[in-house]
Amino acid sequence: MNNNNLQQRYELYTTDDFKVWQTLYDRQMNYLQMHAAKNYLDAIEAIAFNRHVIPHFGDTTVRLQQATGWQLKVVPNLVPQDEFFTALSQRIFPATAWLRSYEQIDYIEEPDMFHDVFGHVPLLMNADYAAFMEGIGKLAMQWMHNPQAISLLGRMYWFTIEFGLMQEQDELKLYGAGIMSSLAEANNALGTASAKHVFDLRQMLHTNYRTDILQDTYFTITSFSQLYQSLPAMDAALKAIVKDEVLIT
Template sequence: MKQIYENYTAEDQQVWKILFDRQFPQLPQAATKEFLTGLEKINFTGEAIPNFEDTNKILKKLTGWEIYAVPGIVEDGLFFELMANKKFPATTWVRKMSQLDYLEEPDMFHDVFAHIPLLTNQAFVDFLQAISQFGHEWIEDEWAIHLLSRIYWYTIEFGLIREESGLRIYGAGILSSSGETKFSLSNEPNHFEYDVDHILDTPYRKDKMQENYFIIDSYEQLYESIPEIKEKIEKRLKEKASLA
């Protein structure tokens, strides 16, 4: 499918502006510098919903990635296949004014505002592509996908990074939520160093703020952990098979 830009209503544009203007002011003190730099590179503002065609021209030059329009949440096989081929699946619909504060299914603000800016960082997208290739390879194994989803959840969606200015956010699930942006950096949740085994042992819930967040020191650290992720998951798959 395609993003049909002229179909966006005045309310759609207003909702985007409200969400952008509400979230952006707290990001200079909360978001990873790479996210803020990425926002500038791809020209996202509160004045207009991003045009995928324009954004893709920039992304392809920077890292070879592009936004791939989808109607909503896609099944795991297609999800991993697309990202293994440098295509980030993003919905084109925007929540209604009555849904500003809560939404069960991710809309365009989450998919595009929160995810796309970091696709300008090469080490980050190399990590994203690699774990997506694993997902495509293991798609028939439910337990493997379950374990891999924990890696994705605690990095791409809810990851934190340590920078010179302090603890910062790179996870899109946090960056699209005003409440979780504040909560994740507070003293209330648990903060752990990035550790593959620990993440694989840590379940998560989608219906509440996270209790646990894992901290990386760099995006290169993420990418360099790829062999360990594959090794640790394959080890657990063998252990599970031996008990069957």
């Protein structure tokens, strides 16, 4: 179902849409029960997603509002960077409301609702994660005039929100939305073919990424409060880079 009118037209979801949601939900949860960060599993329970029901944006926003003050906003597709970061700074998460077709179940180029909602939204119930997301948005607002700073913030977003890993005692767990919504990414993230680095802002800012392949590099954190607390260092790093006119490529 394509949704271009900026609201979730729930009555337009087809039997196939429900089948797509259920198939992806079962496949991911089957894997994630063992491998997701505990924070994610707690959050998906708290937000009450399940295999039977494509999430209602309204009900989901009520739960988010109660937990952390976040809300969902329906967007047709990827939104421009400035609009995206402005929304985050206001605790608004732009999300698509359409689902990939059954034929595209394994791969889709543009993020659909399974990625945006199953992948991203549960952790917005977590206070530290929610504060970090807002913080990235606020930082981006300050740096919107500077493309290099925005691109570096993009790296931080990519290696945490999209493809972040969590070290839990001696086990590596998953939390990045790009991993949660793709079994291939999940297997790749925990497999031996990819490199894992302990969260290090400087290294992260010097690491390039590609959006069209399975990732070869991941960064691990120990808690979402570690991410939130790294925001002042990120601000300082951006100031230093811009002041020294250091070109990071």
